[in-house]
Amino acid sequence: MTSNFSAARVVLVAVAAACVALVIAALLVVALRPSAPLHEESTPEGVVQRYLLAYEAGDLDAVRDYTVDGESRQLCNPESLGSGQLDIQLIRSTASGSRASVHARIEGGDSTILPLLDGSSYEDVFELRMAQDRWLIERMPWQVGLCTEKELGY
Structure with a gap:
């Protein structure tokens, strides 16, 4: 025995x-x-990357600088700024005239603990427009989003 x-x-x-x-x-x-290469800031992809880096760092002023109507924008979810809980990968982009879209794969949760078991990923879009001779984000996924005072109901 x-x-x-x-x-x-x-x-x-x-x-x-x-x-x-x-x-x-x-x-x-x-x-x-390996980390994704940093795109030129003059491209839609570069603007989205810098927006996300500023968002991850918790720099609300820099985040606002990359958005349309940045001065009137506030956090939709104040707890999310700088939380680092998302992994966002830029997939592709399209541009036509003064409009552009950057498609991104968003993986939620903390995938650093159990990366093989985290299956919550989906695709969303950043919408940009050319304003003042530079690309600015007009709409972003809600997880990394800013809202105008009007959208917040003020």
């Missing part, structure tokens, strides 16, 4: 070690993932 107990203990330790190794491997994959 003792040999069965020892065999079960060995199997349990082996399974636990495999789980720990899998978690470490997943963390290494996430940590060593």
Whole structure:
């Protein structure tokens, strides 16, 4: 009976070690993932990237500078600024005249803990327009959004 107990203990330790190794491997994959190249600020993609970097850093003034009607915009969800809970990847963009759209894949939750199990991702769009000879964001996904006072009901 003792040999069965020892065999079960060995199997349990082996399974636990495999789980720990899998978690470490997943963390290494996430940590060593290359960052996206920074686009030119004069492009719609570059404006969206800088907007997201400022949003992640919690710099509301810089975030407003990349939006149409920036002075009248406020956080729709004050807790979200600088929370770092989203992974947003730019997929493609289209531009026509003074309008542009930047499509992004948004992955919610904290995917750094269990990146392989986080399945909450979807696509959304940043809409931009040319104003004052530069691209400005007119509409953004709600998770990283600013609202005008009118939209907030003031």
